[in-house]
Structures are given as structure tokens and as C-alpha cells.
Amino acid sequence: MKTIRGLVAILALAAGVLATNATQAQPVPVNFYAWGGQPAINDYLRWAERELEAEGIALQHVKVADIAEVVKQLTSGRSNADLIWINGENFHALKRTDALLAVAEKVKGIEHVRTDIGWQIDFGESVDGLEVPWGIGQFHLFMCGTCVTQSSLSAQQLLNYAKANPGRISYPRPPEFHGTTFLKMLALDLVADTGVFQKRTSAVDVESVMRPFWAYLEQLHPHLWLQGEAFPASAAEQLNLFANAQLHNAVSFNPNEVLTLANQGRIPATSKAVMIGDAAITNSHYLAVPRSAVNPEAAIKVIEFLLSEKAQRKKADLQGWGDPAVIQQVEQATLLPAANDFHVTWHNYLEKQWAARFH
Amino acid sequence: MGRALSLAVIFFLVLLPLGVGGSTLFQLPVFSQELVQELLWQSWLQSAFVSFTFTVGLILAVCYLSLWLGQRITAGLSSSRIAPLLAVPHAALAVGLMVLLSPSGWLVRLVHSLFELFPSPPAHWWIADKSLVTMAVVLVIKEVPFLLLMIAAQRDQLPIQRWQTQAQSMGYSVRRCWWLVVVPALLPRLKFPLFAIAIYTLSVVDIALMVGPNTPPLIAPRVHEASLRFSDLASLEAWLGQWLMIVLGAMLFVVVAINQTVYRRFGLDAIGRPNGHSAQRICSGFGSQLLLWLCGLAVLALIVQSVAGTWFYPALWPQQWSLGRWINEWPYAWPLLQNSLWLAVVSAAIGVAGALLVLERQRSQRKKALAWLPLLLLLIPQLPIVLGWQRALGQDAGWLWLLWSHAAFTFPYAYLVLHGAYISFPSRWLYQAQSLGHSPFNAWLHVLLPQLRGSVALAFAVGVAVSIAQYLPTLWLAGVSYPTVTTETVSLAAGGDWRMASVYALLQALIPVVLLVWASRQGNQQRWKSKHVRN
Numbered sequence: 001m002k003t004i005r006g007l008v009a010i011l012a013l014a015a016g017v018l019a020t021n022a023t024q025a026q027p028v029p030v031n032f033y034a035w036g037g038q039p040a041i042n043d044y045l046r047w048a049e050r051e052l053e054a055e056g057i058a059l060q061h062v063k064v065a066d067i068a069e070v071v072k073q074l075t076s077g078r079s080n081a082d083l084i085w086i087n088g089e090n091f092h093a094l095k096r097t098d099a100l101l102a103v104a105e106k107v108k109g110i111e112h113v114r115t116d117i118g119w120q121i122d123f124g125e126s127v128d129g130l131e132v133p134w135g136i137g138q139f140h141l142f143m144c145g146t147c148v149t150q151s152s153l154s155a156q157q158l159l160n161y162a163k164a165n166p167g168r169i170s171y172p173r174p175p176e177f178h179g180t181t182f183l184k185m186l187a188l189d190l191v192a193d194t195g196v197f198q199k200r201t202s203a204v205d206v207e208s209v210m211r212p213f214w215a216y217l218e219q220l221h222p223h224l225w226l227q228g229e230a231f232p233a234s235a236a237e238q239l240n241l242f243a244n245a246q247l248h249n250a251v252s253f254n255p256n257e258v259l260t261l262a263n264q265g266r267i268p269a270t271s272k273a274v275m276i277g278d279a280a281i282t283n284s285h286y287l288a289v290p291r292s293a294v295n296p297e298a299a300i301k302v303i304e305f306l307l308s309e310k311a312q313r314k315k316a317d318l319q320g321w322g323d324p325a326v327i328q329q330v331e332q333a334t335l336l337p338a339a340n341d342f343h344v345t346w347h348n349y350l351e352k353q354w355a356a357r358f359h
Numbered sequence: 360m361g362r363a364l365s366l367a368v369i370f371f372l373v374l375l376p377l378g379v380g381g382s383t384l385f386q387l388p389v390f391s392q393e394l395v396q397e398l399l400w401q402s403w404l405q406s407a408f409v410s411f412t413f414t415v416g417l418i419l420a421v422c423y424l425s426l427w428l429g430q431r432i433t434a435g436l437s438s439s440r441i442a443p444l445l446a447v448p449h450a451a452l453a454v455g456l457m458v459l460l461s462p463s464g465w466l467v468r469l470v471h472s473l474f475e476l477f478p479s480p481p482a483h484w485w486i487a488d489k490s491l492v493t494m495a496v497v498l499v500i501k502e503v504p505f506l507l508l509m510i511a512a513q514r515d516q517l518p519i520q521r522w523q524t525q526a527q528s529m530g531y532s533v534r535r536c537w538w539l540v541v542v543p544a545l546l547p548r549l550k551f552p553l554f555a556i557a558i559y560t561l562s563v564v565d566i567a568l569m570v571g572p573n574t575p576p577l578i579a580p581r582v583h584e585a586s587l588r589f590s591d592l593a594s595l596e597a598w599l600g601q602w603l604m605i606v607l608g609a610m611l612f613v614v615v616a617i618n619q620t621v622y623r624r625f626g627l628d629a630i631g632r633p634n635g636h637s638a639q640r641i642c643s644g645f646g647s648q649l650l651l652w653l654c655g656l657a658v659l660a661l662i663v664q665s666v667a668g669t670w671f672y673p674a675l676w677p678q679q680w681s682l683g684r685w686i687n688e689w690p691y692a693w694p695l696l697q698n699s700l701w702l703a704v705v706s707a708a709i710g711v712a713g714a715l716l717v718l719e720r721q722r723s724q725r726k727k728a729l730a731w732l733p734l735l736l737l738l739i740p741q742l743p744i745v746l747g748w749q750r751a752l753g754q755d756a757g758w759l760w761l762l763w764s765h766a767a768f769t770f771p772y773a774y775l776v777l778h779g780a781y782i783s784f785p786s787r788w789l790y791q792a793q794s795l796g797h798s799p800f801n802a803w804l805h806v807l808l809p810q811l812r813g814s815v816a817l818a819f820a821v822g823v824a825v826s827i828a829q830y831l832p833t834l835w836l837a838g839v840s841y842p843t844v845t846t847e848t849v850s851l852a853a854g855g856d857w858r859m860a861s862v863y864a865l866l867q868a869l870i871p872v873v874l875l876v877w878a879s880r881q882g883n884q885q886r887w888k889s890k891h892v893r894n
Contacts, residue, residue, distance in 0.1 A: 228574075230489035
């Protein structure tokens with residue numbers, strides 16, 4: 001009987017908790033769906049939540065493991081997102097289904113956004129004001145300090161390195177976007193006429209253009225981690241393998257990340273950023289407001305705050321997130337030489353062909 | 360009354376979830392000749408084949424390993440020591456085990472610190488970071504405790520003591536009696552628990568992503584990946600993949616069903632031959648100890664990680680320690696913990712109440728076998744069902760639906776755990792109480808329920824563990840209003856910083872561990888008392 005009484009007591013307690021949860025009054029809520037994988041980014045958003053309270057906005061960071069979960073809901077289901085953090089394929093899917101509000105022209109301060117980062121094009125697709133840039137991504141590798149001396153490797157040098165150090169190089173398994181971008185970087189270095197990558201694949205003789213690329217991968221794979229029979233599922237997983245010295249390389253989109261992660265004690269301080277070829281594929285990551293948002297005005301206010309000098313400076317702080325600022329007022333320390341991203345049709349081509357060849 | 364209530368339980372916790380969730384399975388995606396040609400048939404079939412054979416191998420391993428270890432539960436290893444193993448979240452367990460066993464894990468570091476053999480982590484190691492072997496190790500450690508609990512629950516229904524006395528009087532050892540008499544009687548009773556394990560193995564996504572092979576991936580992570588992409592091809596793949604998984608599920612059911620026949624046919628002959636049984640006993644004792652130790656060390660690994668500053672290969676211990684993470688996160692973690700707690704407690708209570716109603720009905724109808732209907736939701740892959748719930752109910756469906764979605768999973772587990780003890784409860788005690796003038800309900804409340812206290816407590820605790828572990832239903836039905844420690848853990852795990860994710864994984868394990876230890880102590884007291892009464 002004691003057990004039953006114990007159970008009743010626990011139930012009563014739970015009901016109490018439930019009741020207190022239900023009676024809290026709130027200012028204008030903005031549900032911000034964003035990847036929640038990095039404590040430094042989560043901390044930054046907690047700071048933003050505190051700052052926005054003064055403006056009567058209750059920003060809530062709804063952490064997701066993959067933003068595609070929410071994009072899926074927006075395109076084919078129901079969602080209560082007011083603000084989302086996206087780019088690339090996820091943006092394309094939302095644009096195609098007309099799920100986004102044209103917010104760029106309504107955002108005060110949009111004129112301060114840097115003009116040299118090409119944010120009007122997201123993975124080959126025109127942005128059309130449907131999203132606003134928040135930060136900059138530049139694809140590169142981390143390598144251990146003692147592994148290489150130079151700050152960039154050609155595809156051929158990478159192959160030589162893999163041959164000399166079998167099982168120590170890898171990349172995230174496409175269609176994970178770091179993995180697909182790794183393939184693009186190699187293609188940029190291996191294909192003579194890189195202009196083709198800005199065109200649709202249907203306008204190019206893909207087969208013959210890409211022959212050296214696929215031949216290269218066939219050569220590379222046996223020397224990769226686990227003989228190329230398995231790949232890290234994500235950039236994060238590869239980062240852990242890198243931190244534990246199982247791999248000699250990791251991949252990243254944040255040009256400051258080698259510093260911030262070393263500051264956080266996540267990777268050895270001797271790690272260095274290394275480019276593939278002579279330029280880094282550069283793109284932006286964006287904020288967008290879905291058509292179905294309940295509080296679009298408040299969401300736009302949040303965007304304005306996140307684009308403010310204060311918020312952008314804080315975001316670029318190397319002791320925290322360290323994501324490069326997108327506004328002109330914040331002077332930029334180190335951006336890598338930039339290469340344009342491929343037309344989106346190449347994305348699909350690479351993913352499909354990779355799966356067909358290496359599954 | 361009893362009939363109406365038990366039908367209501369079945370309707371709300373089984374048929375409604377299936378009806379609402381199953382609808383997506385019948386919505387045809389865009390379909391064209393061109394798309395069909397683009398499908399990588401061969402590679403999908405390969406995924407399906409590998410998943411199927413892997414699952415078959417795994418359930419057989421789990422089944423016979425548990426039965427082998429199960430001999431000892433009667434004597435030494437009590438359910439109080441198995442129970443906490445159930446509480447460790449499976450993704451956290453996978454990470455903990457990788458910290459122990461991976462090529463850069465503790466074991467290798469220890470060897471290196473003693474013999475300086477591995478200045479850098481070995482490129483070839485028996486447990487690669489991603490392989491079927493690694494995945495099998497994680498799943499076996501996670502699933503054996505569950506099946507052991509099921510064996511313990513079902514065993515109480517069998518007159519094992521009498522069989523053993525008889526067998527011994529005929530010159531058979533206890534061990535041979537176990538394999539020749541008890542196991543054949545147990546196997547049919549373990550059919551549904553085994554099948555639930557099979558479906559879980561087939562449809563588990565997070566563990567497969569973390570430690571499974573991926574060229575090609577197993578079927579579940581592949582369907583998951585396709586369902587999160589947007590092309591027509593991906594939708595078609597996701598839809599076909601879901602059906603493929605259901606077909607594989609049906610095939611697994613056949614495998615589990617013929618398992619007992621095959622055992623009777625061929626297994627018994629092999630066991631008939633006598634061999635040294637004392638060595639075997641020592642081994643099975645060692646086996647269960649190993650299980651406990653691995654689990655314990657995995658949890659220790661998580662604790663160390665949660666307070667680690669930097670910790671790089673080949674350091675045996677973190678180079679810096681820091682309590683900062685626990686202190687800074689606590690104010691953020693506390694509301695999540697509250698959400699997890701009330702959801703788990705209330706949904707487990709609903710699950711147990713539902714199971715009691717259904718079992719009472721079953722007892723009054725004198726149906727002893729495990730029924731398949733209450734277990735239906737465990738026997739179908741979760742992803743399409745939850746996707747269907749989300750479409751029907753929308754984001755932020757409110758706490759009632761959230762609770763419902765959790766109860767739909769706590770109910771079948773509570774039914775599995777309670778079934779053995781409930782069905783074997785001697786009805787004559789109830790009749791006696793009634794003949795003394797008590798109403799049937801009073802007899803049930805004052806005679807049956809106190810006697811089954813241990814089982815009820817265990818079912819409740821398992822329900823809590825099940826509810827705590829729910830990620831997709833929680834995020835998709837009420838991610839904004841009711842984030843839990845689990846939604847937080849999973850999203851943090853996506854970033855791979857396990858120093859932070861460990862904090863949340865440990866918090867996630869905390870509630871069910873406490874409850875399971877409490878519950879299994881209830882069980883021990885009960886056993887002790889009943890022994891006392893018998894004497």
C-alpha cells in the first residue's frame with residue numbers, strides 16, 4: 001500500500017508542476033528553430049534572449065538536431081516556427097513551396113550588410129529577399145599542427161598525404177553538406193575549366209568534365225579512414241575523431257573555428273586551418289520567416305537585433321561562437337580567399353553519383 | 360465495466376495512435392517512370408538485406424545470451440541489479456562505450472600508458488568506430504537487460520522449483536533441466552518481447568548513425584535521411600523504405616516464431632550431451648558481471664567527460680577539470696528536468712493503469728498468453744507513426760496530446776512487464792476475499808494489488824524510462840512548450856561536443872535510475888515477505 005501512496009504523492013507533485021507551468025504569463029513569443037548542437041552558439045542565443053526581453057520579445061531557441069526536421073514540417077505539414085536558421089537545400093525547398101515571407105526589405109539596417117559576400121545568391125539560387133544573411137561560411141580543413149607545414153593542399157597533395165598516412169583522412173558522408181562541399185572543393189582543383197560549375201549540369205558535358213574527379217576519388221578512397229568503407233556521419237563526429245588523433249583532418253565552414261574550438265578545449269591548440277586548392281567555397285547562412293509565422297513583426301525585430309552592431313560583434317567574438325560578421329561596421333579579421341558555390345544542380349549530381357558509386 | 364474500460368484503453372492507447380499515425384503510410388508520393396529509374400534499387404535491397412540479417416543475428420544472440428545469463432538471476436543476480444541498466448539512455452550508452460572501447464578509448468590509452476604501444480590510436484582495432492560489430496556490442500548491452508527482466512517476469516509463472524526437483528531426482532543437473540525443460544517453456548512466452556527487440560533493432564536511427572556502417576547505411580537511418588530531404592526522389596524513397604521496413608518486420612516475426620520450433624528440433628539434441636557444468640556457471644556469472652561493469656564504466660566515462668576541460672589522446676585522465684558546465688547549465692536544465700519528470704510520471708501512471716485494466720480483463724477471461732493487440736505499437740517502426748501524428752495534430756499540439764503520445768509507448772511496456780506476475784496471480788485468493796464479504800473491487804485493491812506491488816513498481820519505473828527516452832514525439836508534438844532533457848541531449852549530441860551532452864545525458868538517466876532502483880527494492884521486499892509467509 002505504501003507504494004500506491006507513494007505513487008499518488010508523486011502524481012500530485014507532477015500535477016503541481018504542471019499547474020505552475022500553465023499559469024506563466026508571457027510577452028510576444030518568437031519561436032526560433034535553430035540547430036542546437038554547439039554549446040557556444042546556444043550560449044550566444046541565450047544572451048540574445050536576455051537582450052530581447054527588454055524589447056518585450058520572448059525569443060525561444062527551439063533546438064533541433066537537424067533543421068530539415070522543421071523545413072519538412074513547413075513544406076508538408078504544420079509548424080509554429082516564427083523564425084528559422086537555414087541555407088542551401090533547405091532554403092530551396094522552402095522557396096519552391098512558397099513558404100517564406102519576403103522580409104529583407106522590411107528589415108531596418110539591411111543596407112549595412114556587406115556587399116562583397118554575394119549573399120543575394122544562396123547555393124546558386126536567387127535569394128529574392130526571402131532570407132537575410134546572419135553569418136559567413138568558408139569551407140576548409142583542420143589538420144594537426146605537425147601533419148602539414150603549408151596552409152593549403154592541392155587535391156594531389158591530399159592524395160599523397162593519404163597514401164603516406166593510411167586511415168587518417170576522411171570526410172563526412174554525402175549528402176551531409178560538409179561532405180558534399182568537400183567533393184566540390186576537390187572538383188574545383190581537379191577540373192581545368194571551373195566555369196562549368198556555375199552552369200546547370202544539363203548545359204555541360206558532365207560525364208567527360210567529371211571523369212578525372214571520379215577517377216581521383218576511386219584512387220583516394222582505399223587510403224581513407226576504415227578504407228573508405230564507412231564515413232563520419234557528420235562534421236561534428238569527424239571533429240571528435242580529429243580531436244582524439246584518430247583522424248588527421250576535420251572539416252569546417254567557420255573560418256574562425258580553429259581558434260574558437262581551441263579556446264573551448266575541444267581540439268588541440270596546435271590545430272591549423274588548411275584550404276583545399278587556392279580558394280574556399282564561400283556562402284552565407286541565413287535567417288528567414290515562414291509565411292505561417294504567428295508573430296512575423298516580432299520575428300523581424302529579432303532579425304534586426306541579430307544584425308545590429310552589438311549582436312554581430314558579440315557573435316564574432318573568438319571567446320564565444322566566433323562566426324564572421326556580415327555587416328560593414330565590424331572589421332573582419334581573417335577571411336580566406338573566396339570561391340563561388342556551385343549551381344544547385346551540381347549538388348544533386350554529386351550526391352546521386354556518389355551514392356551510386358560508393359554505396 | 361471492466362470490459363468497457365479495457366476497450367477504452369485499447370482504443371485510446373493503441374487504435375487511435377495507429378489510426379492517426381498510420382494514415383501517412385497510405386498517401387502515395389509522386390510517382391513516375393523517371394523516378395523509378397533513378398532509384399538505387401540494388402543499394403536499397405542491400406541495405407534491407409544487411410539490416411535483416413543483422414537483426415536476426417542480434418535477436419538470436421540476445422535471446423540465448425539472456426537465457427544463459429538468466430539461469431543465474433534465480434540465484435545470484437537479482438533484478439535490482441539489472442534494472443538500472445535499463446535506465447541509461449541508449450545514445451549515452453553508445454557514447455560511453457565508445458569512450459571505453461574505441462581506437463582512441465580508455466582501453467587503448469591504458470595499454471599505451473603501460474607499454475607505450477600506440478603513440479597514435481591504432482588504425483586497425485577490433486572495434487572500429489563504425490561497423491556492425493560495434494553496433495551489435497552496443498545493442499546487446501542495451502537489450503540483454505531488458506530481456507533478462509522479461510525472463511524474470513515470465514519465469515515466475517512456471518513451476519521451476521518443482522521441475523528442478525523432479526529433474527534432479529532423475530539424475531539431471533540443474534543446468535540441463537534449465538535448457539531441456541525451462542527454456543522450451545520460456546521461449547513461447549518470450550516471443551513478443553523478442554519481437555519488440557527485433558523491431559527496435561530494425562528501426563533504431565540514432566545508434567545506427569553513431570556507430571553503424573554507412574556505405575550503404577542500414578535501412579532505418581536511410582529512411583530517416585530520405586524523409587528529411589525534399590526531392591520527389593527522396594519522398595518516394597522514404598515511402599518505399601517505410602514499407603520495406605514493415606515487410607522486414609513481418610519477416611522478423613516469422614523468424615521469432617520459428618525460433619522456438621528450431622530450438623526444440625535441434626537445440627535440445629545438442630544440449631542433451633552432458634559437459635562440465637560448473638565451468639559454464641562460472642562463465643555465466645562472469646558474463647553478467649561483465650555486463651554490469653561495462654555499463655558502469657560507460658556511465659563513469661560520461662561523468663568524467665561532463666567535468667573534463669581538455670582531454671586529448673593519449674591522456675588517461677582529462678588534462679583539466681571543470682565543474683563549470685554543471686553549475687552554468689543547472690538553471691537551464693532544471694525546467695527541462697521538470698518537464699521530463701511530470702511527463703514521465705503521469706504517462707507511466709497512465710500506462711500502468713491501462714495495463715492493469717487490460718490484464719484484469721484478460722485474467723477474468725482466463726487468457727494467459729501475451730496478447731498482441733496491446734503490443735501493436737511496439738511492433739511497428741516508430742518514425743512513420745510519429746510523422747502521421749505530427750501531420751494530424753500539428754506543432755504545439757498541447758500537453759494532453761503530448762502526454763497521450765508518451766502513454767501510447769509506456770502502456771505496451773507496462774503490459775509486458777506486468778503480464779507474467781499478474782496472470783500467474785492465484786485467483787482463489789480473490790475468491791476467498793470475496794467469500795469473506797469484500798466486493799470484487801475491494802478484493803482486487805486490498806489483496807491483489809499489494810501482492811503485486813513489486814511488479815507494479817517495476818512496470819511504473821520502466822514506463823518512466825520509456826517516456827524519458829522519447830525524442831521524436833516530444834519534439835514534433837510540443838518542442839516549443841515542453842522541451843525535455845532528452846530533446847536537449849539529442850540536439851546537443853548532433854554537435855558532437857560530448858562534454859556538454861554528457862551533462863544532459865546523465866540528467867536524463869538520473870530519474871529512471873532512481874525510480875528503477877526504488878522499484879526493484881520493492882520487488883525484493885515482496886519476495887522476502889512471501890518467503891517469510893511460506894515458512
